Amino acid sequence: MSRNYEMMYILRPDLSEDQVSAAVTKYQDLLTEYGATEITNDVWGRRRLAYPIQKFNDGIYVLVHYSGDGKQVAAVERMMRLSEDVLRFLSLKQEIPAVAEAAEPVAAEA
Template identity: 45%
Template sequence: MSTKYETMYILRPDLTDEIIDQTITRYQTLLAEQGAAPVETQHRGKRRLAYELKKFKEGIYVQMNYDAPTTAVAELEKAFRLSEEVIRFLTVREED
């Protein structure tokens, strides 16, 4: 059974545009492979953080909305934890 989720993650501000695009594509592909559909991604751009995270004062925000099984979310969050590009992430289940 699929559930609607929204994931917001913050990338390091020192990444190049090419690496940012590759990273976003990697996570979209990961979700698609895990059975998520459709994956809507919004690149929110570089913004100032409310407080310093891992010695960064800015971050590149990316938001994804998708329908997916719980296992897909677990795999995505595991990939976020292992990634050096992601400095913070949050996934919430959307109410119907």
């Protein structure tokens, strides 16, 4: 059964643009390898953190939406946990797709 997932991760702010794109590609390829489909990456860029993490006050935010059967979550989170470039990550299972929710027209009651 295919479900929709949302994942946000924060990369170190001292990475170059090439290193950021390499990291995004690495995690996208890993998701594809484990059977994820409909992968969309949205790099938000450098943002201020709510609190310092590893003495960094900023981070590069990346938002990923994908569909899969759930085995991708553990594999990707393990790779992120081992990486020194990732400060934080969070994966969420979505009940309904975010795109479909926004696309549905609101019916007006008469």
